[in-house]
């Protein structure tokens with residue numbers, strides 16, 4: 619059974635903004651991405667994509683913002 623987040627392959631957290639921060643990336647992978655649905659479903663990137671259909675490239679998995687604050691900051695709508 620695959621317990622990885624369905625967004626792992628395309629998530630820019632791994633090939634974009636954090637590529638020079640291996641320890642941080644590894645920590646996110648353990649805490650969210652490879653931890654099964656109970657964990658990745660708590661990732662703000664995952665939650666944002668589920669609710670709004672997209673996720674800003676620089677949003678971090680452990681962002682303290684609510685989904686509503688994220689939507690306001692990045693101009694996301696339920697139909698975006």
Ligand code: SF4
Pocket residue numbers: 623624625626627629631646650651658661662663664679
């Ligand atoms: S950072 Fe979040 S959305 Fe990206 S792969 Fe990990 S759990 Fe999925």
